[in-house]
Amino acid sequence: MDRTYDMDAAADALEEIASKRIDNPFSKLHLAEITNAENWAHMYEPEHVGVPKAWRLIKQVAHMQNNARAPREEVVLMVQGIIAKKDLPPFEDKISPSSTHTQHLRQSITLIGSQTPTFMRALDNVGKIHALFSHLVGHKNLQACHIIAMHHQEQALEMLNRYFTPRKQAQEVEEFTLGHDIDPKDILKKATRNRLVHIEDNIVQYYEMVKTKGSGDAK
Numbered sequence: 001m002d003r004t005y006d007m008d009a010a011a012d013a014l015e016e017i018a019s020k021r022i023d024n025p026f027s028k029l030h031l032a033e034i035t036n037a038e039n040w041a042h043m044y045e046p047e048h049v050g051v052p053k054a055w056r057l058i059k060q061v062a063h064m065q066n067n068a069r070a071p072r073e074e075v076v077l078m079v080q081g082i083i084a085k086k087d088l089p090p091f092e093d094k095i096s097p098s099s100t101h102t103q104h105l106r107q108s109i110t111l112i113g114s115q116t117p118t119f120m121r122a123l124d125n126v127g128k129i130h131a132l133f134s135h136l137v138g139h140k141n142l143q144a145c146h147i148i149a150m151h152h153q154e155q156a157l158e159m160l161n162r163y164f165t166p167r168k169q170a171q172e173v174e175e176f177t178l179g180h181d182i183d184p185k186d187i188l189k190k191a192t193r194n195r196l197v198h199i200e201d202n203i204v205q206y207y208e209m210v211k212t213k214g215s216g217d218a219k
Helices: 007-023 117-137 187-191
Strands: 044-049 054-060 072-074 082-087 106-112 148-151 154-162
Touching (some): 007 082, 007 117, 044 117, 106 148, 117 148
Antiparallel strands (some): 054 072, 106 154
């Protein structure tokens, strides 16, 4: 992104795409829409679950009869934005196998919305979700909300995920191999020294929208 980047056109395209995703009945719940229901704070709650355990936003997905506990699932939200900054695979930086910083290596992306209505609602809802966690978990047990950041005087969403989890925190959890597209030179693999593992929580999936020639349809 440089001075020649048409931010006005990008903002218009972003709002159009976000609106289409929200209107799509098969799409996941949008971050900008999660608080629309008047009783939304009673539909979701934090739970300290998973391996390793972490505070996750959980939703009750169905009502059960006879006071049985309803099935629950972790909430997955979607949001669209303009990529302003990224640190993504393939990983090709030099790192010593003896480095103690390997477990902190991460992939990250910063999204901006050029003040578009849907993106701004998404930012606002991040704050509301964090407040919900703070109320139910306790602010002393909760880190500050760092996902909302600033990028060149504009509010942004900064998302990141570590490549690894310490093995001692992930006992009896399925391990995954870092693909060649992520670690083409086996730099990360050699740096783990059997102390770190790549598990489901460390996986980040990437998809590319491609328009089919002639039809104009996107896949």
